[in-house]
Amino acid sequence: MAEALELSTTEQKILEAAKKVFIQKGLDGARLDEIANEAGINKALLHYYFKSKEKLFEKIFDEMIGKLLPDFSAIIESQNPIEEKIEFFVHKYIDFVSENPQLPLFMVTEINRNPQRMKDLLGHTQNFIILQRFAFQMITEMQVGRIKSFNPLHLMLNIMSLCIFPIISKPVIQAILQLNEADLNIILQQRKEEVSRFIREALRP
């Protein structure tokens, strides 16, 4: 019996549909009928493959949490000077959240609504260790005076904030500035350079 070795097409279709609907509407707002429609199958199949709405959601959530922080090991491990690393990180990160614009808000909302879920899941991901190493590198470079000294925790919060928050609040910005989708996307692309420069200037010794 080779069960579970290979995902059936139906199972994948369900997961994709569920991902789409859950991310768009959240756990509470999502409807199983909508997921079934989206996947082009009967609702009963959802229960056949995944016992319940909750279980299906957890599957999606667990899979997503690994993607919250993409794999930046290559950047971190490289021997480039820290300013370049940060610049590269910012570019890559803004690209990443631009390609997955709904991911941050989804994760933040659902973790907020059920913090325990995330606590239970910690350790399943190595991303924290990578961030820790990054922080350690920062301290080293601060000590040799290549960049100005900041609390590394806050510095990393700053970098993350600058990259993620405008994506999360896109609809708010859009409404306030009365911009169309295309114009706003241009602004968000500009940010790669603006944010890089902002951080660079702040860190310049």
Add this chain to the structure above:
Amino acid sequence: MAEALELSTTEQKILEAAKKVFIQKGLDGARLDEIANEAGINKALLHYYFKSKEKLFEKIFDEMIGKLLPDFSAIIESQNPIEEKIEFFVHKYIDFVSENPQLPLFMVTEINRNPQRMKDLLGHTQNFIILQRFAFQMITEMQVGRIKSFNPLHLMLNIMSLCIFPIISKPVIQAILQLNEADLNIILQQRKEEVSRFIREALRP
């Protein structure tokens, strides 16, 4: 007939309860029974005062949207140098979101789920104009060389991001860093100074 001139106690109790539950659980997650319980009244009274869940929600939402940006006119209008204004703004803003920690995520989530709602509501608030004036001041100070030149839109997005995002992602940070509520709050208070300094250094000519 003096109707609607003075809010009845019951109406206020309902609004307060609804605010609490809606902010905590969102439109989809909130239950009318829970709101009624919280307000200490019968569920039918909700319909007596506000026709439907949707209508009640809109009332709350409309009231909240004005609070998204508190009134900073005093700071903006003062004659202090721009660095001091920004520093004061950051302190006040972090205080504000710390006191209303659930507000930003609530607004962002619901605006994201129904962008039209916010677009319909624009103009009801004067906050945008204040921000515009702030941006204009920045440009002036950049021209006379008191602060380094940045795109003012991005600069304001940066300031907002640094103040708001860590509050929004509090549960995520808490889970990752394995901190208790008290310790995390200390870190968020530290941010007032860290963020001020970060921006100050970035802007220093």
Add this chain to the structure above:
DNA sequence: GGCATTATTAACTTTTTAGTTAAACTTTCT
């Protein structure tokens, strides 16, 4: 006091949505 208006409730109906079942269809194995 008693009548009219407003406020409040318990119990009910309706609607929505998650979850189940039994039967039909497919695939696979011998």
Add this chain to the structure above:
DNA sequence: AGAAAGTTTAACTAAAAAGTTAATAATGCC
């Protein structure tokens, strides 16, 4: 071919939540 296991569906039930109603209690008015 045909039995067994796996897959899929239409139609159903159960549960939860929104919304309604008709009767009761409180309030203000003459």
